[in-house]
Amino acid sequence: MRHAWIDASAGVAGDMLLGALLDAGADPDTVRGHLAALVPGEVALDVGEVRRGELRATRAHVRSTADEHPHRAWSGIRDLLTGSSLPPRARESALAVFALLAQAEARVHGVDEEQVHFHEVGAWDSIADVVGACVAADDLGLDEITVSPVALGSGRVRTAHGLLPVPVPAVLELARGRPVHAGGDGELATPTGMALLRGLTTGSGPLPAMTVERTGYGAGSRDVPGRPNVVRVVLGEPVPGRPGPENEPDELVVLETNVDDMDPRVWPHVLQSLIVRGAADAWLTPILMKKGRPAHTLHVLARPDLAGTLRAYVLRATSTLGVRESTVARHALARTWAGVTVEDAPVRIKLGVADDRIVHATPEYDDVAALAAARELPLRQVLEAAVAAADAAGLRAGAPVPGG
Known part of the structure; x- marks a missing residue:
C-alpha cells in the first residue's frame, strides 16, 4: 500500500x-x-x-x-x-x-x-x-x-x-x-x-x-x-499500528436512502464513485418497499467532514429525493500490506493486525482479478494460489507482522 x-x-x-x-x-x-x-x-x-x-x-x-x-x-x-x-x-x-x-x-x-x-x-x-x-x-x-x-x-x-x-x-x-x-x-x-x-x-x-x-x-x-x-x-x-482495548473508536456517519425507480446498471458506478470521493465503504441492501415494490437501500459510511459532499453526490447521482444520516462508532483493526508472488507476478496481501500479530490475511481482489485476466486463468484458481502463497510466506492468523 x-x-x-x-x-x-x-x-x-x-x-x-x-x-x-x-x-x-x-x-x-x-x-x-x-x-x-x-x-x-x-x-x-x-x-x-x-x-x-x-x-x-x-x-x-x-x-x-x-x-x-x-x-x-x-x-x-x-x-x-x-x-x-x-x-x-x-x-x-x-x-x-x-x-x-x-x-x-x-x-x-x-x-x-x-x-x-x-x-x-x-x-x-x-x-x-x-x-x-x-x-x-x-x-x-x-x-x-x-x-x-x-x-x-x-x-x-x-x-x-x-x-x-x-x-x-x-x-x-x-x-x-x-x-x-x-x-x-x-x-x-x-x-x-x-x-x-x-x-x-x-x-x-x-x-x-x-x-x-x-x-x-x-x-x-x-x-x-x-x-x-x-x-x-x-x-x-x-507501518501498522497497535490497536487495543484502550483505543477510542472512530466516529463516522452513515448515509442511507431507499431507491426503487433507478436502472440497476447504474449502481456499480455510483458505489465506485462514492469510494473515490472518500467514502470508507458503500454498499446496497435489497429491500421490499410499500406496495410490494423491490428496491435497494444505499448505505454510505464516511467521516463526518465528508458527509455533505457525499450526500450531495447521492442526491445528484441517484433518483432519490432524500438521505437519512446517523452517527456510528467504528472499531477497526490496524491494516497493512505484504506481497507474494503468484504465476511470476506480484499480488498484495491485506493484513488486519493487533498487538503485532496477524488477525486476517486476504489477497487483494483487484490484483488477483488482473492476474487471472492477464494469464487467462480461472479467478478461483488464482485466488487459491494467492492464499497458498500467503500461507507459505507466513502470512496467516496468529503469525507476527512482517517487519514488526
Whole structure:
C-alpha cells in the first residue's frame, strides 16, 4: 500500500501540489498527454527546478498556447471531464474537486450549484492544475493521501469579486471540518489548492508512521523571504499500528436512502464513485418497499467532514429525493500490506493486525482479478494460489507482522 502525506504548513495552491507530485516521481509526459487530449491547443506544461529559500523544488508552470479560451462554467467543466479519456480514478477525482468548488462557491454567493461561474478557478490554468494533480496522483499509484493542518494566510487579496479578506470565503468553506491555521501574511491557500486537498485526501494529521520511499517539493510562483513557499509530499508504506482495548473508536456517519425507480446498471458506478470521493465503504441492501415494490437501500459510511459532499453526490447521482444520516462508532483493526508472488507476478496481501500479530490475511481482489485476466486463468484458481502463497510466506492468523 502506498501512502502520501502532504505537508501544507506553508499553504497550498494547485500548481504547488502538482509540482510536488511531479517531484515525487509522477511522469510529466503522462500529465502533458492527458492535458493535451482534454483541452487541445490551449495549454502547455513547463516543468523545471527552482529554489525557494534554501530548498530545491519543482515548479509546474501552466502556460497558455491559445489566443482565446472558451468560458467554462461548472456544468461545462463537468461535461468536459465526464466525456474525457482520463484514467477513471483521475477523472472521478477531478470531478469531485470541481464539485467541491461549485458547492463552496454556491454557498458563499447564495446561488444554485448549477449556476456557479467560477471566475478564477474556472480559468484554463486552474483546470490544468486540477486535472494535472489528479493525473499525477493516479500515476503514482497512491492508495491513500492525508494532509497536515493547512496554512491559510491573513490580510486581504484582490479577486474577481473585489477586495476580500484572507482566507477568502471559498477557502474557509472548503476548510470546514479540517484543522487550519493562519501561517503567515498574504493568501497562502487558494480555492483550487484547498479543493484538491479535500478531493484527494482522506484525512488530516501529522506525518503518519510509514517507511519513507521518496519525497517531493512543489514551488509556487512567489518566493517569500524567510519562508520557503513550497508544498511537500512524502510517499511511503504505512507501518501498522497497535490497536487495543484502550483505543477510542472512530466516529463516522452513515448515509442511507431507499431507491426503487433507478436502472440497476447504474449502481456499480455510483458505489465506485462514492469510494473515490472518500467514502470508507458503500454498499446496497435489497429491500421490499410499500406496495410490494423491490428496491435497494444505499448505505454510505464516511467521516463526518465528508458527509455533505457525499450526500450531495447521492442526491445528484441517484433518483432519490432524500438521505437519512446517523452517527456510528467504528472499531477497526490496524491494516497493512505484504506481497507474494503468484504465476511470476506480484499480488498484495491485506493484513488486519493487533498487538503485532496477524488477525486476517486476504489477497487483494483487484490484483488477483488482473492476474487471472492477464494469464487467462480461472479467478478461483488464482485466488487459491494467492492464499497458498500467503500461507507459505507466513502470512496467516496468529503469525507476527512482517517487519514488526
